[in-house]
Amino acid sequence: MNADYDVVVIGGGMVGTTLACALGDSDLKVAVVEAHPAEMEWADDSVDMRCSAITAASQQIFTNLGAWDAIVAMRASPFREMQVWDAEGNGAIHFDSADIAQDTLGHIVENRVIQAALIQRINDFDNVALLCPEMLEDQDTSGELVKLTLKERGEITTRLIVGADGANSRVRQHAGIETHGWSYHQHGIVSMIRTELPHQETAWQRFMPGGPLAFLPLNNGCCSIVWSTSPEHAEALLAMDDEAFMAALSYASEQRLGNVIEVGPRAAFPLKRQHAATYIGNHLALIGDAAHAIHPLAGQGVNLGLLDAAALTEVLLDAQAKNKNIAATHILRRYERWRKGDNLMMMTAMDGFKKLFGSDNLPLKWLRNEGLTIADKLPPLKNQIMLHAMGYKGDLPALARHAAV
Ligand SMILES: Cc1cc2nc3c(=O)[nH]c(=O)nc-3n(C[C@H](O)[C@H](O)[C@H](O)COP(=O)(O)OP(=O)(O)OC[C@H]3O[C@@H](n4cnc5c(N)ncnc54)[C@H](O)[C@@H]3O)c2cc1C
Numbered sequence: 504m505n506a507d508y509d510v511v512v513i514g515g516g517m518v519g520t521t522l523a524c525a526l527g528d529s530d531l532k533v534a535v536v537e538a539h540p541a542e543m544e545w546a547d548d549s550v551d552m553r554c555s556a557i558t559a560a561s562q563q564i565f566t567n568l569g570a571w572d573a574i575v576a577m578r579a580s581p582f583r584e585m586q587v588w589d590a591e592g593n594g595a596i597h598f599d600s601a602d603i604a605q606d607t608l609g610h611i612v613e614n615r616v617i618q619a620a621l622i623q624r625i626n627d628f629d630n631v632a633l634l635c636p637e638m639l640e641d642q643d644t645s646g647e648l649v650k651l652t653l654k655e656r657g658e659i660t661t662r663l664i665v666g667a668d669g670a671n672s673r674v675r676q677h678a679g680i681e682t683h684g685w686s687y688h689q690h691g692i693v694s695m696i697r698t699e700l701p702h703q704e705t706a707w708q709r710f711m712p713g714g715p716l717a718f719l720p721l722n723n724g725c726c727s728i729v730w731s732t733s734p735e736h737a738e739a740l741l742a743m744d745d746e747a748f749m750a751a752l753s754y755a756s757e758q759r760l761g762n763v764i765e766v767g768p769r770a771a772f773p774l775k776r777q778h779a780a781t782y783i784g785n786h787l788a789l790i791g792d793a794a795h796a797i798h799p800l801a802g803q804g805v806n807l808g809l810l811d812a813a814a815l816t817e818v819l820l821d822a823q824a825k826n827k828n829i830a831a832t833h834i835l836r837r838y839e840r841w842r843k844g845d846n847l848m849m850m851t852a853m854d855g856f857k858k859l860f861g862s863d864n865l866p867l868k869w870l871r872n873e874g875l876t877i878a879d880k881l882p883p884l885k886n887q888i889m890l891h892a893m894g895y896k897g898d899l900p901a902l903a904r905h906a907a908v
Contacts, residue, residue, distance in 0.1 A: 506648045508534045508632075509829065510819070511661040513639045513651075513674050515541070517555075517614060518791030518808035519667030520621035524568045525816035525902060527628030531823060534661070535625065536653060537635040541618045550695045551613035552770055554727035556582075556706070556719060556802030558609050560894025560903040561809045565620070567902050569627075573620035574612060580722040581607040584705040586759075587875070589860065591712065594872030596879040603886050608706070609802075609893060611719045611727055639668070642677045644785045649830075663830040665788050665815070667808075670777060672793035678784040684777035684796070687857065689714050690737035691799055692730040694769040695721070696752065699761025702726055707759055708800075710860040715800050716755050726760070728752070729799055737771045774798055776850060782811075782843055783835040790815055795846045798853040806894055807846050813900035814841045845897050 510526060512519045515537030523535045545551075557565075557579070565571040571579075585608055588595035600608045625631050634656065641652035648660040666674025675682070702720035709716050714731030721727055730752075732740070740748060749763040756763075777796040782789045791808030818838045822829045859871050878884055890896055894903065 504648055506660040506662050508532045508659065508661040510534075510663045510665060511536060511649070511651060511659070512665045512667050514666065514668035514672075514791075514793065515618075515622070515633065515635060516667060516669060516791065517617045517621070517805050518812055519665070520618060520625060521564065521568065521809050522665060522667060522790060522812040522816060523631050523633075524570065524621055524624045524628070525564075525812060526819070527568075527625065527631050529630065529820055529823065531630065531819070531829070533631045534659070535631065535633050535635070536637045536639055536651075537633065538638045540635055541622050542615045543619050543622070545615070548723075550721065550723070550725060550727070550767065551615040552693050552695065552768060553614040554611050554693075554719060554721070555614055555617070555805050556609050557612050557617075558803075558806045558892070558894035559605070559607070560899060561806045562610060563905060564809050564813050564902045565617075568621070568624060570617075570620040570624045573623055574616055577613075577616040577619065578722065579610040579612045579616070580704075580720055581610050582704050582706045582720050583607050584703070585708070586705055587708045587710070589710050589872055589875060590757075591868055592872035594875030596875045596885070598885060598889050598892075600889070602882060603889050605893070608889065611706075611721055639673055642674065644678065644787055649786045662828075663786055663788065663819075665790060666793040667789075667791050667812075668793050670775070670792040670796045672789065674787065675779055675789055675793050678787055680784060680789070681780045682777045683780065684775060687731075687774040687776065687798055688733065689731045689774045689798075690734050690771040691774050692728070692732070692737055692740055692769055692771045694728050695725050695767035696728055696749070696763050697725045697765035698763055702760060707756070709756060709759075711755065712861060712863065715860065716752075717800075717802075718756060718760065719802075725765075730755070731774060731798070731800065734773070741769055741771055776854065778847065778850060782839040783832065785832070786830040788815060788835050788838060794842075795850060797850045798857050800853060800856055801892065803849055803853070807849060810845070810894070810900060810903060811838075811842050813902035814838055816902065817900045841898065841900075
């Protein structure tokens with residue numbers, strides 16, 4: 504039986520488009536189904552509210568996919584140092600890329616920039632079709648071929664369906680895959696700001712009892728912010744006029760960069776931990792937020808999803824090269840085994856940080872302040888933390904390694 508496609512990726516966000524590019528120029532016929540057309544052009548002086556801290560490993564993936572130069576041409580802002588401090592005490596830690604002989608710790612990139620660069624790349628591949636705007640309405644994975652019902656185009660068939668459709672994944676729900684997790688009872692407020700003092704290409708993060716506040720440097724002199732706080736406080740912050748919001752931000756950041764003097768539009772996102780019970784099903788795989796959602800405090804969410812896409816690519820292309828069935832459960836299981844443990848470890852670490860820094864418990868407060876102060880004086884430990892945060896640890900897929908392609 505011939506299918507219309509070998510792989511249909513539902514969701515053309517940053518993770519789904521990465522998988523599609525990674526399968527570009529292979530002998531697999533691929534389609535990406537995306538509900539909303541991506542923004543491809545914007546005014547030079549505008550900044551997307553949503554930015555991501557991109558690790559060196561993710562940068563390598565984009566480089567190997569031929570998308571990094573386009574990302575840099577649009578805007579990628581390096582950060583070379585990181586200052587983290589505890590609002591309740593004097594614990595602080597400073598990371599410097601020079602200490603591990605690296606030029607940067609990572610880059611802050613607008614989500615729309617990543618997506619536009621990847622979509623430009625998709626258009627270069629004859630074997631990849633972008634079906635957009637288009638919505639997955641239904642899926643039947645019970646037969647030898649997967650039948651998908653799309654809102655506009657009706658029924659199509661594929662050998663493998665990949666859910667890259669975000670935290671509320673329809674693919675996952677249709678497949679009856681459960682998730683484990685909980686709400687953090689926090690919302691993440693994002694915006695773009697300008698401060699009195701220069702950001703010094705440094706990421707600044709203050710841990711407060713209500714949640715962390717991060718100032719992430721952009722190369723137009725502004726900072727992208729993520730302020731995680733209770734839903735009630737988030738609502739109050741969103742309701743403030745610009746003057747009051749800037750004053751609240753200046754106070755919350757202890758004016759480390761002076762006063763906040765300009766602010767863009769604001770939005771809030773509910774934060775939750777969510778992990779799919781399994782990443783695979785009959786002729787089906789989940790990647791990115793469809794498989795796992797984590798707290799943004801260390802900016803790792805999309806980076807984990809990009810590693811999923813790179814690992815799944817490697818597994819599928821290896822199977823294809825050996826004339827094996829790419830959708831067979833034992834093949835997909837390789838992908839799940841590869842990524843699930845690493846993702847779980849990162850989620851657990853984020854939970855630990857969240858609990859440690861949100862605690863009012865006096866011995867814990869003392870411990871975290873002492874811990875930060877001691878860790879700051881231990882270069883080998885700090886270097887290991889930096890290498891982890893840059894994505895250089897664990898079993899990296901070839902696309903994320905320097906020597907790839
Ligand atoms: C406040 C905040 C700050 C963050 N900061 C960082 C950071 O600094 N670094 C980092 O690594 N991560 C960060 N993250 C996490 C990161 O944003 C997510 O991990 C990432 O966006 C997930 O990408 P994705 O492609 O898996 O899913 P999504 O971005 O959710 O994309 C899913 C896509 O699927 C499409 N879709 C959904 N359903 C259908 C359907 N039925 N049919 C067709 N299309 C469909 C949607 O339109 C969407 O385009 C942050 C998250 C938040 C909330």
